Amino acid sequence: MELLSTDREKITSEWIDGVTSSLQGRISKAEVDRELRELYEALVQGLRAGGEETRGDGFSEVRALLTELSRNRARQGFTPSETAISVLALKQALEPVLRNDSAEETTAYLRLGRALDDLALYTVEVYTRTREEIISSQAAQLMELSTPVVKLWEGVIAVPLVGTLDSARTQVVMEKLLQALVDTGSEQAIIDITGVPAVDTQVAQHLLKTVVAARLMGAECTVSGIRPQIAQTIVALGIEFGDIVTKATLADALQHALRKSGVDLVTHQDARR
Amino acid sequence: MTERVPVLRIGDILLVSIQVDLEDQTVLDLQEDLAEQIVARAARGVVIDITAVEIVDSFVGRMLATIASISRLLDAETVVVGMRPAVAITLVELGLSLGGVRTALDLEKGLALLRRSATGAELP
Numbered sequence: 128m129e130l131l132s133t134d135r136e137k138i139t140s141e142w143i144d145g146v147t148s149s150l151q152g153r154i155s156k157a158e159v160d161r162e163l164r165e166l167y168e169a170l171v172q173g174l175r176a177g178g179e180e181t182r183g184d185g186f187s188e189v190r191a192l193l194t195e196l197s198r199n200r201a202r203q204g205f206t207p208s209e210t211a212i213s214v215l216a217l218k219q220a221l222e223p224v225l226r227n228d229s230a231e232e233t234t235a236y237l238r239l240g241r242a243l244d245d246l247a248l249y250t251v252e253v254y255t256r257t258r259e260e261i262i263s264s265q266a267a268q269l270m271e272l273s274t275p276v277v278k279l280w281e282g283v284i285a286v287p288l289v290g291t292l293d294s295a296r297t298q299v300v301m302e303k304l305l306q307a308l309v310d311t312g313s314e315q316a317i318i319d320i321t322g323v324p325a326v327d328t329q330v331a332q333h334l335l336k337t338v339v340a341a342r343l344m345g346a347e348c349t350v351s352g353i354r355p356q357i358a359q360t361i362v363a364l365g366i367e368f369g370d371i372v373t374k375a376t377l378a379d380a381l382q383h384a385l386r387k388s389g390v391d392l393v394t395h396q397d398a399r400r
Numbered sequence: 401m402t403e404r405v406p407v408l409r410i411g412d413i414l415l416v417s418i419q420v421d422l423e424d425q426t427v428l429d430l431q432e433d434l435a436e437q438i439v440a441r442a443a444r445g446v447v448i449d450i451t452a453v454e455i456v457d458s459f460v461g462r463m464l465a466t467i468a469s470i471s472r473l474l475d476a477e478t479v480v481v482g483m484r485p486a487v488a489i490t491l492v493e494l495g496l497s498l499g500g501v502r503t504a505l506d507l508e509k510g511l512a513l514l515r516r517s518a519t520g521a522e523l524p
Contacts, residue, residue: 305485312505340488345481345503345510 145216201257289322297333315384321352351380445514451482461496481510
């Protein structure tokens with residue numbers, strides 16, 4: 128593949144142009160330039176050392192560079208094709224060099240093409256993996272963000288639930304709530320479901336379990352924030368909340384919890400304007 | 401010979417603090433001891449402290465309910481205190497809600513609960 132090294136300047140600039148235009152200016156040309164020149168060097172060296180064995184040792188540097196490139200592209204929100212084009216554009220850049228129609232060069236080009244296809248597939252692979260990592264880390268963050276346990280009063284804690292409840296999340300909520308009961312020594316807990324868009328039998332089941340577990344530990348649990356539509360759904364589904372105290376709003380639940388823990392709320396007439 | 405769980409007396413309340421791993425025989429012995437002690441000492445309340453218990457099975461869960469029923473027959477009220485979150489979750493998953501058993505977060509609150517019910521005050 129002497130061609131690659133002799134016509135280096137021409138091919139790389141062609142390549143860089145191709146890639147830059149496909150990315151529509153979302154990455155600066157200088158950056159693409161730097162990335163691709165490095166990649167080109169590594170590729171030439173790889174081809175010299177390892178032939179077309181793209182998964183072999185000779186290409187370890189190329190793979191490392193491609194990994195970095197694909198990761199960056201995935202983080203910056205490019206599509207998989209825009210990532211793979213970074214490699215595939217080299218094929219196009221090579222075409223003008225093949226003008227003299229010799230059979231030897233054509234086969235060499237085809238072999239190189241195969242190697243490049245392989246590398247392009249590799250970028251897509253890394254791209255997908257990076258995306259999956261991002262998604263799972265976001266899911267974990269969301270889980271932490273959405274289940275705070277807040278202290279409302281001495282001996283009263285609350286969990287405002289926001290978003291759809293599934294088994295995994297309810298498990299986290301349950302554990303956090305029960306641990307908070309122990310840590311704060313609270314005897315009253317309020318689960319506020321104002322932010323839960325839908326309640327089905329499974330969610331109700333989870334709520335009931337949490338309430339019973341809290342009761343086992345010696346605390347009382349109130350469910351609040353049941354919206355009218357949700358109340359209708361619950362009744363229509365035939366879910367029995369049994370002797371669990373339910374309130375329409377968090378304020379009502381707090382008042383109930385305070386009364387249970389022996390705090391009296393007094394309204395001063397003269398304090399009102 | 402398995403270990404026996406000691407039953408302590410504070411006033412007219414019996415305190416059982418479970419510090420060992422519960423084996424089936426230990427549990428049966430405890431049940432027997434407790435029934436005898438309630439009668440012998442005319443106890444009005446029983447506090448079972450399970451702060452140190454990390455692992456429960458359905459047998460232990462049923463034992464707690466049984467002890468509560470026995471005590472109630474002998475006119476003593478049972479309070480289970482200090483249940484860990486993991487234990488509570490396990491019991492719920494096992495489908496045991498310990499219907500007749502009263503619970504409290506810690507020993508202090510458990511004793512306060514018994515004292516309140518002994519004086520006939522309105523329970524919270």
